[in-house]
Amino acid sequence: MIDGTERPIQRPKEQQKQKNHYSGKKKRHTRKHLIMTDENKRVLVLSLITRG
Numbered sequence: 299m300i301d302g303t304e305r306p307i308q309r310p311k312e313q314q315k316q317k318n319h320y321s322g323k324k325k326r327h328t329r330k331h332l333i334m335t336d337e338n339k340r341v342l343v344l345s346l347i348t349r350g
Contacts, residue, residue, distance in 0.1 A: 299335050318343035 309327045310316050321328040334343040 301333050301335070302330060303333055304330050 300337075304324055305328060306324070307319060307329050309328050310319060311318065316318055319327045319329065329347045331347065332343075332345040333341055335341055
């Protein structure tokens with residue numbers, strides 16, 4: 299199974315980084331990752347930070 303998740307981070311000081319990391323859905327600053335798991339819910343792959 300492949301899924302996306304958002305992990306909270308501390309608010310960046312730079313204005314541009316704040317804009318890049320703000321999640322309107324979660325109403326906080328986050329980093330976005332893609333996760334691949336097996337049928338036993340073990341994490342097989344945790345991607346690098348994605349933008350989007």
